[in-house]
Amino acid sequence: MEEQYVEDLKKTIFEWTSKCRICMSCYTDCPLQLSTKGFLTQGPTGITKALYYGILWNTLEGKDAEDLREIVYNCTTCGGCVNRCKTSACGIEVIDVVETGRQFLIEKMIGPMSEQRSALESIYKYGNPYGEAPEKRLDWLEDAEVKRLPGDKAEVLFYVGCTTSYEPELHGLARSLVKLFKFLNLDFGVLEGEVCCGDPARSIGDEFLFEEMKTLNVEKFTAAGVKTIVTASPHCFNAFNKKYEELADKFEVVHYTEFLARRFEGKESFFEKELPYTITYHDPCYLGKHNDIYEAPRELIRKIQGATLVEMEMTGANSLCCGGGGGRMYAEMKEEQRLADMRVRQAQAVGADMITTACPWCHTMIQNAVRDLQLQDEIQVRDIAELLSESLGL
Amino acid sequence: MTVLAFAEQRNGKMPKAAYEALSQGRRIADSMEDNLYVCLVGNNVSGLAEEIAACGGDEILMCDSEVFSSYQTETYAAVLTAAIRELEPGIVLMGYTSMGKDIAPRVAERIGAGLISDCTDMEVKGNEIYFIRPMYAGKVFTRVRVRTPVKICTLRPNNFRVDKKQGKGELRKFTAEVPEVRAKVTKIKVQESKRPELTEAEIIVSGGRGLGKAEGFRIVEEVADTLGAAVGASRAAVDAGWRPQQHQVGQTGKVVTPNLYVACGISGAVQHLAGMGSSRCIVAINKDPDANIMKMADISIEGDLYKILPELENQIREFKGRET
Amino acid sequence: MKIVVCIKQTFDSEASISLNETGGIDDQSVIQIVNPYDEYAVEEAIRLKEKYGGEVTVVTVGKENARKALHQCLAMGADHTLLVNDPQLEDADSHTYAVVLSTVLCTMDYDLILCGREAIDTSVSQVPSRLAERLDLPQINMVSHLEIVEGNVKATRDIEGGSEIVESALPAVISVQKGINEVRYPSLRLIMRAKKMAIKTFSLADLGLTMDDVAPYLSVEEYIFPEPRKEGMRLKGEVNEVVTQLIQHLRHEVKVL
Numbered sequence: 001m002e003e004q005y006v007e008d009l010k011k012t013i014f015e016w017t018s019k020c021r022i023c024m025s026c027y028t029d030c031p032l033q034l035s036t037k038g039f040l041t042q043g044p045t046g047i048t049k050a051l052y053y054g055i056l057w058n059t060l061e062g063k064d065a066e067d068l069r070e071i072v073y074n075c076t077t078c079g080g081c082v083n084r085c086k087t088s089a090c091g092i093e094v095i096d097v098v099e100t101g102r103q104f105l106i107e108k109m110i111g112p113m114s115e116q117r118s119a120l121e122s123i124y125k126y127g128n129p130y131g132e133a134p135e136k137r138l139d140w141l142e143d144a145e146v147k148r149l150p151g152d153k154a155e156v157l158f159y160v161g162c163t164t165s166y167e168p169e170l171h172g173l174a175r176s177l178v179k180l181f182k183f184l185n186l187d188f189g190v191l192e193g194e195v196c197c198g199d200p201a202r203s204i205g206d207e208f209l210f211e212e213m214k215t216l217n218v219e220k221f222t223a224a225g226v227k228t229i230v231t232a233s234p235h236c237f238n239a240f241n242k243k244y245e246e247l248a249d250k251f252e253v254v255h256y257t258e259f260l261a262r263r264f265e266g267k268e269s270f271f272e273k274e275l276p277y278t279i280t281y282h283d284p285c286y287l288g289k290h291n292d293i294y295e296a297p298r299e300l301i302r303k304i305q306g307a308t309l310v311e312m313e314m315t316g317a318n319s320l321c322c323g324g325g326g327g328r329m330y331a332e333m334k335e336e337q338r339l340a341d342m343r344v345r346q347a348q349a350v351g352a353d354m355i356t357t358a359c360p361w362c363h364t365m366i367q368n369a370v371r372d373l374q375l376q377d378e379i380q381v382r383d384i385a386e387l388l389s390e391s392l393g394l
Numbered sequence: 395m396t397v398l399a400f401a402e403q404r405n406g407k408m409p410k411a412a413y414e415a416l417s418q419g420r421r422i423a424d425s426m427e428d429n430l431y432v433c434l435v436g437n438n439v440s441g442l443a444e445e446i447a448a449c450g451g452d453e454i455l456m457c458d459s460e461v462f463s464s465y466q467t468e469t470y471a472a473v474l475t476a477a478i479r480e481l482e483p484g485i486v487l488m489g490y491t492s493m494g495k496d497i498a499p500r501v502a503e504r505i506g507a508g509l510i511s512d513c514t515d516m517e518v519k520g521n522e523i524y525f526i527r528p529m530y531a532g533k534v535f536t537r538v539r540v541r542t543p544v545k546i547c548t549l550r551p552n553n554f555r556v557d558k559k560q561g562k563g564e565l566r567k568f569t570a571e572v573p574e575v576r577a578k579v580t581k582i583k584v585q586e587s588k589r590p591e592l593t594e595a596e597i598i599v600s601g602g603r604g605l606g607k608a609e610g611f612r613i614v615e616e617v618a619d620t621l622g623a624a625v626g627a628s629r630a631a632v633d634a635g636w637r638p639q640q641h642q643v644g645q646t647g648k649v650v651t652p653n654l655y656v657a658c659g660i661s662g663a664v665q666h667l668a669g670m671g672s673s674r675c676i677v678a679i680n681k682d683p684d685a686n687i688m689k690m691a692d693i694s695i696e697g698d699l700y701k702i703l704p705e706l707e708n709q710i711r712e713f714k715g716r717e718t
Numbered sequence: 719m720k721i722v723v724c725i726k727q728t729f730d731s732e733a734s735i736s737l738n739e740t741g742g743i744d745d746q747s748v749i750q751i752v753n754p755y756d757e758y759a760v761e762e763a764i765r766l767k768e769k770y771g772g773e774v775t776v777v778t779v780g781k782e783n784a785r786k787a788l789h790q791c792l793a794m795g796a797d798h799t800l801l802v803n804d805p806q807l808e809d810a811d812s813h814t815y816a817v818v819l820s821t822v823l824c825t826m827d828y829d830l831i832l833c834g835r836e837a838i839d840t841s842v843s844q845v846p847s848r849l850a851e852r853l854d855l856p857q858i859n860m861v862s863h864l865e866i867v868e869g870n871v872k873a874t875r876d877i878e879g880g881s882e883i884v885e886s887a888l889p890a891v892i893s894v895q896k897g898i899n900e901v902r903y904p905s906l907r908l909i910m911r912a913k914k915m916a917i918k919t920f921s922l923a924d925l926g927l928t929m930d931d932v933a934p935y936l937s938v939e940e941y942i943f944p945e946p947r948k949e950g951m952r953l954k955g956e957v958n959e960v961v962t963q964l965i966q967h968l969r970h971e972v973k974v975l
Contacts, residue, residue: 005907106905107905107907107908109794109904114633114900115633115634117903120903124906125751131663168682205905206906207907208905208906208907209906212906332634332635368606371606372607374700376698409878467857491878492875492878493877495860496857496859496860498844499812499843499844499845499847499848500850500851500857502844502848502935503813503847503852506935508813508934508935509935511841511842511843512841512842529839530735530743531731531838532944533943534743534941534942534943535942535944536940536942537941538936538937538938540935541936576855576886577858577884577885577886577890579882579884580883580884581882581883582877582880582881582883583880583881583882583883584879585880591878591879596974597974621975639895639896639897645731645838646754646838646896654968654972664731665731668731671947674972674974675972675974676947677964683954688949688952689949690946690948690949691947691949692951692972693950693951693953693964694949694953695953695960695961696952698957701957702957702960705961706965709961710975
């Protein structure tokens with residue numbers, strides 16, 4: 001007799017997956033379906049059906065289990081199929097199915113993928129998925145004047161996030177945001193002892209680890225006594241806004257693009273320094289598809305003097321996923337399946353010499369793709385915040 | 395104090411670690427003004443006597459029989475135990491190799507001896523020997539004393555000098571009663587490679603995640619081959635399936651001490667430094683100037699691997715060509 | 719199949735090492751984990767159990783804190799756990815561990831004993847072989863592949879430049895190496911659940927051992943912290959010039975080429 005917890009997971013998966021009528025509309029919106037021509041996931045329907053029959057027939061051992069893990073963990077949880085299913089079919093929350101499926105596979109010790117294991121262990125041990133020392137988390141911060149909460153007090157908390165804190169390539173983003181906040185005369189600070197928001201744990205399927213991180217964060221935010229939390233990453237933003245019920249009435253959580261778009265409204269004239277680039281903007285899935293934020297980042301880019309904004313073939317709600325979401329960031333993707341490579345080619349096709357984005361994971365994935373394709377001399381990858389700060393001459 | 399060295403061999407060939415054990419044994423014997431005894435086990439291995447003598451072997455106890463044609467823990471341990479019981483040496487030396495790691499603790503427990511594994515240095519003071527060995531992946535070293543009358547020590551490869559110093563080289567047939575083998579080596583698979591063994595190599599060229607893909611190792615191999623070097627890999631590269639586990643350098647791989655270690659696209663995580671941190675000269679090539687490895691390398695080059703490595707290969711070829 | 723796995727709790731590989739006031743290694747403010755090689759051993763044991771039935775018992779010698787390591791093994795699927803904890807084991811060396819473990823194992827019924835190839839703290843690779851000797855069992859070290867063939871064990875053991883296939887009757891002591899398997903991930907929920915499971919605990923007296931029985935063979939005289947490597951020469955610029963400089967330096971200054 002299996003435990004109630006596992007039984008409940010199965011029941012949830014069954015309820016959702018049995019609704020699918022295999023209309024296959026979702027296939028048109030699955031990026032992996034696109035990049036692998038269906039060999040990898042057989043599309044969202046393939047994922048839900050694989051889970052359904054895997055559980056129904058109890059084929060959860062050996063090669064079957066490995067195949068199921070492959071199918072369920074390859075999904076980047078971009079959300080394209082969810083929107084499609086809502087508008088054209090029976091409205092299955094495919095990402096919830098995938099995430100519950102992963103919880104189930106973790107309970108069965110079939111998941112996660114081997115490379116994701118160390119990320120989870122590291123979140124548990126150090127509070128970040130990268131095996132980095134907690135005391136080095138604020139090493140990027142050169143500015144000694146910036147307030148450190150909860151010792152200092154401030155109105156706005158800049159929640160930096162793990163990737164931005166530890167990945168040297170993203171320190172430019174973190175430092176630019178600090179400069180922009182200072183430019184705006186904001187009463188803000190960073191958190192001493194910041195820990196992971198838990199989103200990777202949840203998306204890989206360790207729900208309890210996510211809950212643990214949630215408890216820690218809620219404690220820290222409460223102690224910091226702030227009103228607003230501004231995140232660098234859309235993933236932290238999404239987790240705080242949608243998965244932290246405890247935060248709902250206490251704090252306003254905003255992604256930095258929306259926050260800055262609001263604060264810089266009507267201040268176009270400040271952006272004096274010309275940046276003569278042909279810029280294309282890559283919509284991060286957790287900003288766009290998951291939270292309908294498409295305009296704020298574009299508004300910010302348009303403020304930059306001399307820059308031309310061009311749109312790629314797949315853009316906005318139809319944007320192509322970079323391949324880093326859903327815990328895929330920690331797993332290697334076979335070369336022929338690299339979505340970020342496709343994305344870079346799309347940017348090239350519209351003549352962009354710069355790809356901007358507003359997500360540390362998208363940034364890393366796309367930057368790596370540019371490097372792999374040896375296009376460093378032709379295409380730059382920058383975060384919107386970096387451009388703004390440069391254009392303001394900060 | 396009598397000194398005994400175990401002359402490890404496979405198919406009549408001694409690895410570098412065996413020569414190192416002989417040479418270190420000779421040095422200790424000299425300071426103790428005693429003989430260096432050597433235990434040699436194998437089949438048709440008398441040909442090695444000359445080389446052993448040239449490294450300082452005085453008396454070679456040779457156990458030569460078909461029974462010993464391949465290494466079996468139980469038979470080899472029986473011979474070594476018998477040799478120790480007969481000679482009652484103060485110290486027994488061998489390499490910290492797959493064979494040394496396997497046989498030394500077995501014999502040590504049998505005769506009730508303390509064993510220093512993976513020793514990197516020794517201090518002889520009068521009749522006492524202090525052994526230096528790393529712990530916690532080289533973050534700290536310990537100076538250790540062995541309390542038992544017989545001290546056994548396995549030496550980290552590439553850490554003890556090989557000297558040519560002629561010993562008496564007296565060959566003595568030695569026999570020991572051997573038990574029936576329970577864990578039997580039934581097959582030996584050798585991976586054909588023209589490159590040197592990682593732990594013995596003078597030069598190692600290693601690749602990591604920064605190479606971006608498995609095919610990236612081709613250029614690492616090409617550079618290695620022009621240098622006559624071994625090819626290593628970081629854990630990230632092994633975990634990504636780009637290289638076999640046997641090539642991993644680091645805490646969960648091999649510990650190496652080459653004269654030159656070239657790290658290509660390796661960030662220098664603690665776990666990697668544990669495996670190569672005591673290399674004599676470290677060269678790091680990395681796109682990220684802030685990477686850990688760049689801060690501890692003797693020479694670091696910031697830049698694109700795919701531009702630097704081909705150029706490196708070209709220039710090495712050029713000067714090697716000039717020399718020959 | 720009854721399998722016993724001997725594990726050790728070790729410092730996390732990222733831990734920084736310092737000394738405490740009594741001159742020993744400070745273990746207070748350090749994250750401790752199941753020795754990674756031992757995790758492979760536990761995983762292999764559970765896989766064998768899943769295939770052939772039986773039970774897995776995990777044994778460790780350690781302090782109170784080592785319970786955490788045992789919880790993880792239970793969460794992974796081990797059936798029983800056993801901790802030997804005694805203040806007199808403070809100076810334990812691998813001989814000591816072998817004495818204690820062999821005494822525990824003498825009271826048990828087993829077909830196979832699995833260990834990791836070494837613990838990442840002291841890295842001596844001695845306990846499995848010393849234990850095998852004390853129990854008069856065959857040993858196979860550094861195993862990267864394991865199968866059971868007609869009641870015997872067939873193992874691939876890594877050696878320099880290749881591997882050996884070793885076959886042995888059971889019981890035997892086998893130490894495993896990275897590459898043998900991929901260790902499963904026990905979720906936090908399973909670890910919490912494991913915390914409620916029983917861990918048998920023994921002192922030396924419970925095992926009928928005295929201080930003399932476990933007296934270590936080695937004595938650590940001093941801890942020496944190596945000088946950190948200093949940042950060396952930085953080269954940057956035109957690729958061909960940089961490479962020329964590098965080669966010049968390696969040839970004439972370092973003299974390694």
